Amino acid sequence: MNALFEDFDEIGELAEALDDPSPGARIMAVIELADSADPAAIPHLARAIADEAPGVRKQAALALTDFDGPETAAALVSALTDSDPSVVEAAAISLTELKDPASGDAILPHLGDNDTVKLRACLAGIKELRRPEAMGPAITALQHADAGVRIEAVGVIGWLQDEGSLPALRDAAKDSDTQVRRTALAALGFSNSEHAEATLIKGLEDPEWIVRESAAETLAKTGHETCVSMLRAALDDEYWQVRVKAVRSLGKLKATQAAIEIAPMMDVPVPNLRKECAAVLGEMAVPETLPFLEKYKDDPDPDVRKNVRWALGKMGVK
The missing domain is CATH 1.25.10.10 (Leucine-rich Repeat Variant)
Structure with missing residues (x-):
């Protein structure tokens, strides 16, 4: 057996099947490598991401969901430019499952990428890793033409929970896209500042009910009783979904009045x-x-x- 696998006999044997002429056999090899849950399988799955068959590449991207770390992240990022949309989608999903902050090392260099799909996926992937270095690129991405990119950028900013990002989130709360505004208001929940509260109160007047719903829900997290009167007014909102959140927030604020x-x-x-x-x-x-x-x-x-x-x-x- 190749010396490369002398310490991982089982993994080595499974990896040999990645050279099988049958795509079906290579897909099964990818599945079995993933089932091993052995980190030694990562480089082999990374190799499978470059397989000539789209089905193998997609399965490899999905399989990497069960692993973590910079090597996994690098393989997934490379798959974001795949010619097959299903491979790109699988890689983007797997990126969001990363938990090791060190995985961000492979993602950070791509937060200014010109490829919209890749940029969106990288922002989504680094969000829960809470890498402070992502703040600057995320704020820049708030100006991107694609609303999906702006939504993911707001998510990154919100997870970092930095009071210094409040001006950027306040601007995002005025975005032309409904979902960007909704996400921005939800992201303000980490702050108990008067500026955050003022933005949330303004959100109760948004023309879209899903934005008002987000504002009503997030206001309870500010901890301020000054917003009670506005939440009481929201009890008359024409959408019951907004009223539910207003009731819940008033309860959390213990607004017995x-x-x-x-x-x-x-x-x-x-x-x-x-x-x-x-x-x-x-x-x-x-x-x-x-x-x-x-x-x-x-x-x-x-x-x-x-x-x-x-x-x-x-x-x-x-």
């Missing part, structure tokens, strides 16, 4: 909203809300019933 406004929302024909209202009213335990809870203790929705009865128990009613 809003209980009397939340209680009538038990009458809405949306089980998810009734369920959330019941849970929050139980936490607030304001006696004036008891009639609304008692009315729904036999609600047809089991989750609503469960929360209502729990809330009544919290308030001493059996």
Whole structure:
């Protein structure tokens, strides 16, 4: 056996099948190398990423999901320029599974890449690695023409949780793309600054409900009671999804003064909203809300019933 594999007999034998003339046999070799969970398989899977058959390359990219580290990241980054879109997609997915911060060494040099698909994938891949060096390129990427790139750039900035990035996130919250604005508002949750809160409050007025929903949810993370009045106003939003988040945030902020406004929302024909209202009213335990809870203790929705009865128990009613 080749000396290269003398310490890894099983891996070496599996790797030999990567030279089989049959693509099917090479795919099986890739699968078995992945199943070994042995880091010694990484260089062989990296070699398979350059196989002549797209099916083998795709399987190798998927197989690398089970591994980590700079060598894995480098192989996946190389696959982002593959001629087959399915290989690129598989590599992009596997990149997001990396957890070792050292993997970022292979990704950082590509955060200014001109290839939009590659740039988007590299931003997504480095996000959870929390590499501070990614902040500058991510802020630059907020100016990219592709909304998908801007969304991933916001994600990188949000994960780094640096107060110095607030101006960039505030600008992103005014982006022309709905999903960029939504992601930017969610990213502001790490900060309890007045600037972050002001941006989130402004988000409650966004023309798109999914942006307002994100703002209503994230406001609870600021820890400021100054936003209570705006969240109370959001209880009248035309979209129940926004109202659910407003109710939840008011509960987290322990805004008991809003209980009397939340209680009538038990009458809405949306089980998810009734369920959330019941849970929050139980936490607030304001006696004036008891009639609304008692009315729904036999609600047809089991989750609503469960929360209502729990809330009544919290308030001493059996």
